[in-house]
Amino acid sequence: MSETTPGTVAFVLYVLLFGWIGFRRGLFRELSVLTVSVGGFFLLQQNQGLALDIVRQVLGIIFGVISIGAKLLASLRAGGADGGQEPVYTLGPSEWLSEADQPTVSFLVWSGLLLLTYMLTNKAIPDNQSSSGLLAAIIGMGNGLFYIPTFAPRLIAFIPEVGVASVSTPGTGVQGFLRSVTDMMESNFDNIWEALGPQQPILAAIALTVLLVAVISTLRRGQN
Amino acid sequence: MGLIEVYFGSIASIITLIGLAQGYARELGRSMIIIVAIFLLLYVEDRLNPILTSAWQMVFPAKDLSAQQLFLSNFYLVAFVVTIFAGYAGRVITFSGQQWPMPQGTILSLLVGAINGYLISGSLWYYQDVYGYPLSSLGWISPELSPIAVELVRYLPQNIMPSATPWVIPIAILLLMRVRG
Numbered sequence: 001m002s003e004t005t006p007g008t009v010a011f012v013l014y015v016l017l018f019g020w021i022g023f024r025r026g027l028f029r030e031l032s033v034l035t036v037s038v039g040g041f042f043l044l045q046q047n048q049g050l051a052l053d054i055v056r057q058v059l060g061i062i063f064g065v066i067s068i069g070a071k072l073l074a075s076l077r078a079g080g081a082d083g084g085q086e087p088v089y090t091l092g093p094s095e096w097l098s099e100a101d102q103p104t105v106s107f108l109v110w111s112g113l114l115l116l117t118y119m120l121t122n123k124a125i126p127d128n129q130s131s132s133g134l135l136a137a138i139i140g141m142g143n144g145l146f147y148i149p150t151f152a153p154r155l156i157a158f159i160p161e162v163g164v165a166s167v168s169t170p171g172t173g174v175q176g177f178l179r180s181v182t183d184m185m186e187s188n189f190d191n192i193w194e195a196l197g198p199q200q201p202i203l204a205a206i207a208l209t210v211l212l213v214a215v216i217s218t219l220r221r222g223q224n
Numbered sequence: 225m226g227l228i229e230v231y232f233g234s235i236a237s238i239i240t241l242i243g244l245a246q247g248y249a250r251e252l253g254r255s256m257i258i259i260v261a262i263f264l265l266l267y268v269e270d271r272l273n274p275i276l277t278s279a280w281q282m283v284f285p286a287k288d289l290s291a292q293q294l295f296l297s298n299f300y301l302v303a304f305v306v307t308i309f310a311g312y313a314g315r316v317i318t319f320s321g322q323q324w325p326m327p328q329g330t331i332l333s334l335l336v337g338a339i340n341g342y343l344i345s346g347s348l349w350y351y352q353d354v355y356g357y358p359l360s361s362l363g364w365i366s367p368e369l370s371p372i373a374v375e376l377v378r379y380l381p382q383n384i385m386p387s388a389t390p391w392v393i394p395i396a397i398l399l400l401m402r403v404r405g
Contacts, residue, residue, distance in 0.1 A: 027328060028327070028328050031328070031331050201385040201386065202390050202393075205385055205390035205391065205393040205394060208259075208394050209398075211339070212252065212255060212336075213397060213401065215252060215336055216252060216401055218323070218324055218328075218332065219249055219252075219319050219321030
């Protein structure tokens, strides 16, 4: 048994788990998640400044409400309409969210969006509109594979010797989008791909076949 | 001259949109034709190249390697395009059954269209890459590859499956599914 066997087993289990989740949740739900996760990730990568501005605006509203509430509470305590003599201090969003926090904020927004999509698709899409099957399982596995390069660098940032590269490369337009995609390929998908070694062509052929067969199987189901 | 990845990306996008318009039930048949075309060209390339080179040297005895590369590249380009055109314009192989309604059907059409786009555009790019971008001598494309293009070249269909043999797997399975109905 080689040193990489536990890693391979973990990887297979991870992929199977997401395949099973995909199978259970059905195709439409998984495709919605895939669209939001991939689209949202690259959009946020390219518009990290905008994400920070939006978060600041939202937090500004929340802080504003808290500030008004605090003033009101202070005025009630003081028993006067002017809010008493003591000023109420609240921390503004720009004070604890600097420009340097852009990647962190965009990643947190993306994670929140992803979680929300998982929950909303469970509630909003009825079971009969999100059919289970091989294709749903494949899309589920696709989701799982996409999460590896997005979550792994952050999760194992505490273990520098693992050396997984970050994929946060901001950019704009088509070039920025392509740069983000190729960064991801270079850094992490590449590692997975390289690990397959001489089995790459045959596995690629099997993957293409399974994908096409899965799509064909939906045609048959439609006939019934 | 624009970036080569934008050039071939545009071709892939157009084919994806055609797939969306046509529906995945028809596009699957075309996928099969595309895979067959890729298989055939990969299978004959090594055997055919010496013959084509000899024929070229008989007609044009002067040693002009770039013109010879342009000839070989264009030969495979034309052969591939003619096969694909026949798949799109001629009688299409169809798989029985009805496709899913919107929105799942639309997403699947986009998916199969994108696969076809990748296979077609990737193959056209491959026959430029493998012969040293001979179209650049005509000024049609830039021979300078951006770092993105260099990375994408590694994922062209024929670079992922360089031998003809693995391409037989999808052909055989799809053929079996088509015959079984």
